[in-house]
Amino acid sequence: MGVYKIRMPDVGEGITEAEIVEWNVKVGDVVKEDDVLAGVMTDKATVEIPSPVDGTVKELLGEIGEMTAVGTVIISLEVEGEGNNIPDTPKAEEKAEEAPAAEAKVETPEPAPTPKPEPKKTPVPKPATVKRPSGAPRAEGEKPLASPAVRKRAMDAGIKLQYVHGTGPAGRISHEDLDAYISGDSAPAAAGPGRRPNTDVEEIRVIGLRRKIAERMQDAKRRIPHITYVEEVDVTELESLREHMNASKRDDQPKLTILPFIMLAMVKALKDYPKLSSHYDDDADVLYQYGAAHIGMAAQTPGGLMVPVIRHAEALDVWGLADEAKRLAGAARDGSIKREELTGSTITLSSLGRMGGIVSTPVINSPEVAIVGVNKVAVRPVFQDGGFVPRKIMNLSSSFDHRIVDGWDAAEFIQRIRTLMENPATLFMEA
Structure with a gap:
């Protein structure tokens, strides 16, 4: 019998480490070739590690939530024959261990300061x-x-x-x-009869997708000075058009929500304000302005927030946008979405649907410079033609990178979207 060792795979795109998010086997399990042994997460997506051989799990090296360098052995299998007999450390670590000790710099430590005596506390x-x-x-x-x-x-x-x-x-x-x-x-x-204080404390490790979300949100808020602009939009006519189109659609066409119409408005507005479809590399002080509108669509999944990307939204009509949005959201929720479908967005659309509230403060999806947030539609009384009439109103709560986008430009961009949505026929005019 031999030992077959499996390393943390190199998934490309310059990834140097990945996080172990789940073990699908335990020590002693018999596995077949192509059985999934573990799930690891990179900055982009979750990757499954299949078994390349038949064998029995001898050792699992690493804890769930642990960041592990590419090339590190994470699983050992007992197999028929000699196995592959490879060292447990990545090549980079092997070279570091082989480096002569004389090259290490020796620094004289500074004397530690004398600690101040703490006042005595009476227990x-x-x-x-x-x-x-x-x-x-x-x-x-x-x-x-x-x-x-x-x-x-x-x-x-x-x-x-x-x-x-x-x-x-x-x-x-x-x-x-x-x-x-x-x-x-x-x-x-x-406290009433039968009631007792609940002193339970549950310790939950923040790992996997939730940790990636936390890291990205923290980095975005730390690096990007946000400016948030909120505007009210009358979508009464747009909702009437949407209901009519859904009532007369073909069986092979998806049901339209309001989001494809907003995407259509964003595409048209970006033609006038192309700077909003950009990536800002603040390390190199370079702004990459894209002619394409790759719209990231924030989607809530059982594992947390994902942002599938509708590529070249400028080349799709409202039906195409709805179809692609439905496909990507479904793939994100069932875990079948591909890594490349989660990268490359140039501007993001965020919506909480019926839970959208009145106002929100969306966080920019770095390195983008803008995110359009959608709040819920509600019927409100609006003073019009000498009296109050019921109108369907919603807010757009949008955030911009103030290093790149001035407040005036942000307001003009949203006003352009508002005008298009309040006059929905203009969404379908080519000129």
């Missing part, structure tokens, strides 16, 4: 038994009863006596009551 004694509070809770605004010594001790500890239940006469708070409150043994005064 709070914890009684062996604590009388549980009973009776009616303290009335709102009622001054808690306590001796000056108890009040001073509570003040030094940063505790408000209003929240400490006293067990003494007339609800008087004693040192024992304060001890119970500090130790967490005191039951809340307002």
Whole structure:
């Protein structure tokens, strides 16, 4: 019997490490060739690692959530024959280990500063038994009863006596009551029959897609000075057109939501404001302005937020946009979406559908310079022709990279989209 070692694969695109997000096998499992052994995540997508041979899982090297360098051995299989007998470390690490020790720089450490003595703290004694509070809770605004010594001790500890239940006469708070409150043994005064405080704390590791989302959002907010512009749009006529088109569509055509119409408006507005379809490389101080409109479409999936990309939206009509949006959203949710379908967007459209609220502050999908946010449609009274009439109104909440996009240009871009949406016939005019 031999040992066959499987390395973290090189998935290309300059990826140097990947995160282990799941093990599909455990030690002792018998696997066949092409069985999926693990799932790893790069900056772009989740990649499955299949078994290249038949064998038995001997060792899993690495923890879920751990970042592992490309080329590192992560799985060992016991196989028939000699196996492949390769070292466990990547080539880069092997070279580093072989480097002569004389090349290492030796620095003289600075003397550590003398630590300042910390003031002594008087420990709070914890009684062996604590009388549980009973009776009616303290009335709102009622001054808690306590001796000056108890009040001073509570003040030094940063505790408000209003929240400490006293067990003494007339609800008087004693040192024992304060001890119970500090130790967490005191039951809340307002707790009803059968109710108890829930002190459970669940530790959840932030790994996989959620960690990637967190990293990207933090980086975008740290690096990009956001400016958010909100505008109200009357979509009454657009909604009437959408309902008519859905009622008369062919069986092979997808049902239209409002998003393909917004994408159509974005494409037309980008012709007048091409700077909004760009990538900004702030390390090189270079702006890459694209003639194409590759629209990223933020989609919520069971694993977290993904942004599938509708490529060359400028070449699609409203039906084509709807069809591609439906296909990509479905692939993102069922996990079949390809890595290349999640990259390359030049501007993003974000929508929470019916949960869209009134206003939002979307975060720019770096290195893009703009994101258009869609809020929910609601019927509101609008003063028109001397009286109030019901109109379907929605807001566009959009964010821009203020290093590249001035506030005036951002406003003009959104106003152009608003005009197109409020006059939907213009969406289908070529000139």
